Amino acid sequence: MSVTVVGSIAFDAVQTPHGGRERMLGGAAVHFALAAAFFDEVRVVGPVGDDFGDDEYAVLRGRGVNTDDIEHVEGGKTFFWSGVYHENMNSRDTLETDLNVFETFEPKLSQASRDADVVFLANILPELQLNVRRQCERAKFVALDSMDLWINIAHEALVAAISAVDCVILNDSEVELFTGEREVVAGARKIMQHGPRAMVVKLGRYGAALVTPDDSFWVPAYPVDFVADPTGAGDSFAGGFVGCVAAHGGDASIDVLKLAMAYGTAIASFNVEEFGTERVARLTGPEIVERVEELQRMASFDAPGVALKG
Amino acid sequence: MSVTVVGSIAFDAVQTPHGGRERMLGGAAVHFALAAAFFDEVRVVGPVGDDFGDDEYAVLRGRGVNTDDIEHVEGGKTFFWSGVYHENMNSRDTLETDLNVFETFEPKLSQASRDADVVFLANILPELQLNVRRQCERAKFVALDSMDLWINIAHEALVAAISAVDCVILNDSEVELFTGEREVVAGARKIMQHGPRAMVVKLGRYGAALVTPDDSFWVPAYPVDFVADPTGAGDSFAGGFVGCVAAHGGDASIDVLKLAMAYGTAIASFNVEEFGTERVARLTGPEIVERVEELQRMASFDAPGVALKG
Numbered sequence: 221m222s223v224t225v226v227g228s229i230a231f232d233a234v235q236t237p238h239g240g241r242e243r244m245l246g247g248a249a250v251h252f253a254l255a256a257a258f259f260d261e262v263r264v265v266g267p268v269g270d271d272f273g274d275d276e277y278a279v280l281r282g283r284g285v286n287t288d289d290i291e292h293v294e295g296g297k298t299f300f301w302s303g304v305y306h307e308n309m310n311s312r313d314t315l316e317t318d319l320n321v322f323e324t325f326e327p328k329l330s331q332a333s334r335d336a337d338v339v340f341l342a343n344i345l346p347e348l349q350l351n352v353r354r355q356c357e358r359a360k361f362v363a364l365d366s367m368d369l370w371i372n373i374a375h376e377a378l379v380a381a382i383s384a385v386d387c388v389i390l391n392d393s394e395v396e397l398f399t400g401e402r403e404v405v406a407g408a409r410k411i412m413q414h415g416p417r418a419m420v421v422k423l424g425r426y427g428a429a430l431v432t433p434d435d436s437f438w439v440p441a442y443p444v445d446f447v448a449d450p451t452g453a454g455d456s457f458a459g460g461f462v463g464c465v466a467a468h469g470g471d472a473s474i475d476v477l478k479l480a481m482a483y484g485t486a487i488a489s490f491n492v493e494e495f496g497t498e499r500v501a502r503l504t505g506p507e508i509v510e511r512v513e514e515l516q517r518m519a520s521f522d523a524p525g526v527a528l529k530g
Numbered sequence: 531m532s533v534t535v536v537g538s539i540a541f542d543a544v545q546t547p548h549g550g551r552e553r554m555l556g557g558a559a560v561h562f563a564l565a566a567a568f569f570d571e572v573r574v575v576g577p578v579g580d581d582f583g584d585d586e587y588a589v590l591r592g593r594g595v596n597t598d599d600i601e602h603v604e605g606g607k608t609f610f611w612s613g614v615y616h617e618n619m620n621s622r623d624t625l626e627t628d629l630n631v632f633e634t635f636e637p638k639l640s641q642a643s644r645d646a647d648v649v650f651l652a653n654i655l656p657e658l659q660l661n662v663r664r665q666c667e668r669a670k671f672v673a674l675d676s677m678d679l680w681i682n683i684a685h686e687a688l689v690a691a692i693s694a695v696d697c698v699i700l701n702d703s704e705v706e707l708f709t710g711e712r713e714v715v716a717g718a719r720k721i722m723q724h725g726p727r728a729m730v731v732k733l734g735r736y737g738a739a740l741v742t743p744d745d746s747f748w749v750p751a752y753p754v755d756f757v758a759d760p761t762g763a764g765d766s767f768a769g770g771f772v773g774c775v776a777a778h779g780g781d782a783s784i785d786v787l788k789l790a791m792a793y794g795t796a797i798a799s800f801n802v803e804e805f806g807t808e809r810v811a812r813l814t815g816p817e818i819v820e821r822v823e824e825l826q827r828m829a830s831f832d833a834p835g836v837a838l839k840g
Contacts, residue, residue, distance in 0.1 A: 284839060436828060438748075464836060516830070518748055519748055522788070524793070526778075526793070528569065530814055530815050
């Protein structure tokens with residue numbers, strides 16, 4: 221099995237109430253890949269500029285990520301984003317977005333990337349997502365992330381992309397923006413009418429919900445002691461989630477998807493404890509498993525054995 | 531075993547996007563008692579006026595609730611509340627609050643009520659909660675609800691009441707108001723520093739969290755198809771939660787509290803499907819158990835069995 225992710229590779233500058241970084245490795249495809257690499261071979265498709273060097277490749281390769289399809293644009297600069305998180309970490313202001321080489325990005329997949337069994341379409345133009353989806357004919361499981369911008373200005377293209385994937389991953393405010401529906405399960409099912417058989421709704425500090433045509437499943441957020449930097453948490457989640465499906469041969473049965481929710485949650489909880497990729501880059505498998513087991517304890521209870529009146 | 535609840539008995543008028551009622555049976559003690567009565571004998575302590583008649587007593591007695599300690603104030607009128615829920619059901623405006631006989635309420639507990647093994651102090655003046663707590667010397671488990679008003683204007687008295695109980699039940703905005711802490715577990719632990727060994731944080735459509743000194747546990751909201759009227763949902767939750775502890779002899783072990791969270795969630799989910807007490811008044815034990823088992827499925831997953839790299 222192998223996993224292909226198409227998305228941004230970036231340098232980020234962030235300030236949070238607990239400190240900041242002037243320039244750190246980031247981007248959706250990077251955070252996804254570092255998480256998914258615990259489960260399977262991961263190939264990253266995305267553009268970088270001349271400023272993307274050995275140190276950055278080393279982080280990805282140190283985790284066994286295949287970087288052959290990272291496109292180096294001669295004379296270009298890597299996507300740069302800077303932002304400030306507010307006190308409660310639930311909102312942030314973007315200070316600067318320099319798309320740079322990402323502005324004219326057209327995904328070029330090698331045959332190996334096209335042959336992936338599992339594909340993650342990170343948050344990019346919906347037209348590009350659909351284009352990539354169509355190139356990956358053999359994929360058994362394709363998941364897609366998006367954002368408020370595309371919901372607002374590229375709604376039809378986004379619907380077309382959504383209709384071609386198996387699973388959509390959005391946060392609750394994006395689901396509400398997309399559907400006008402505040403209830404998580406009802407909103408998810410509206411989006412699933414376009415085709416996907418599963419949807420993940422990320423709920424921030426309230427965890428995440430998985431919705432299928434017949435079921436819903438909820439995993440709490442792992443209660444970390446300290447949030448240093450939320451950047452990339454959603455993509456780390458997606459990496460753990462999609463990676464777990466890949467580790468099960470692309471089988472998206474409800475039992476696999478439930479376990480995938482826990483892996484995604486666990487890895488995302490490590491991501492936020494330090495800046496950028498710092499924590500996940502030195503994360504170990506046993507640490508992940510420990511939190512998955514803790515999540516299991518946090519949400520399971522013994523069968524009802526009470527004799528009720530009435 | 532027996533359960534004593536002290537709190538409001540009311541007539542409510544509500545308007546929601548799905549309809550309304552001009553006058554319906556309500557009040558925290560009523561919603562609590564109808565839920566807790568599935569588990570144990572429940573005695574209600576609270577005042578009513580001349581307008582509280584056979585129909586209202588019949589609803590309580592129909593569920594086996596002991597009404598001997600309901601205080602009929604001659605010439606008085608029963609507490610009346612009216613409000614309007616907005617489109618998303620998460621916020622409401624109070625139109626009218628007529629405390630009536632509730633304004634001068636001083637709880638008078640019979641010996642039988644004082645002898646309860648389990649006590650719920652519904653949302654009333656913190657001084658009265660502490661007074662009742664002290665009268666119930668034999669209680670093995672005492673839980674307390676409160677509201678933003680008392681957190682704001684009677685903070686010290688509320689701390690005194692909290693320090694005398696085993697479990698505090700608040701919603702997340704109340705916890706934040708009380709502690710200045712947005713994180714659920716951290717906020718709950720701050721409140722628990724005053725003495726309680728457990729705390730329930732209600733999260734509305736995101737479910738509820740149980741926090742103990744060593745653990746946290748999360749139960750999702752049961753995904754109902756239709757919310758007619760949220761009035762009383764929190765007290766129905768408390769009734770199921772506290773009732774389940776009573777059914778276990780007042781044992782507040784983590785396993786019992788987890789199961790209690792599920793019972794509370796299940797009964798509250800029925801409460802909101804119709805107006806006031808309408809649904810819970812004809813609810814059956816098997817219906818509750820069905821939703822508890824569904825909650826179990828919604829939150830449990832098989833142990834991790836993935837070989838991780840790294």
